[in-house]
Amino acid sequence: MTTFAVRYTYDERADVRDTVRPEHRAWLAQQADAGALLGSGPFTDGDPGALLVFRATDEAALRLLLAQDPFAREGLVAATEVRVWDVVLGPWATTV
Secondary structure, X not given: OXXXXXXXXXXXOHHHHHHXXXXXXXXXXXXXXXXXXXXXXXXXXXXXXXXXXXXXXXXXXXXXXXXXXXXXXXXXXXXXXXXXXXXXXXXXXXXX
16 A cells, blocks of 8 residues: 555635535545555644545545545535655654
8 A cells, every 4th residue: 555645725715625524524524444545634823724645555645535525525625736755754654
């Protein structure tokens, strides 16, 4: 499995995000329970967005999964940056 750092940049519709957020967080909890999501959370400064860390077989599989996110479904994610992340230390590292 590959670890990916995903950066979401949200659009400006904070009111819609607030409405969809409970469904989005429930979806994230499902991904965490399944072992795909290692961590996620919103940025607290700067442009609205979030950092999510996933494990997936490859980027194509991850992008298919991200498309199921209620925020993505509602068009709230203006940009998605996906980067392979080599975690070498800490609890998410697979080898040291």
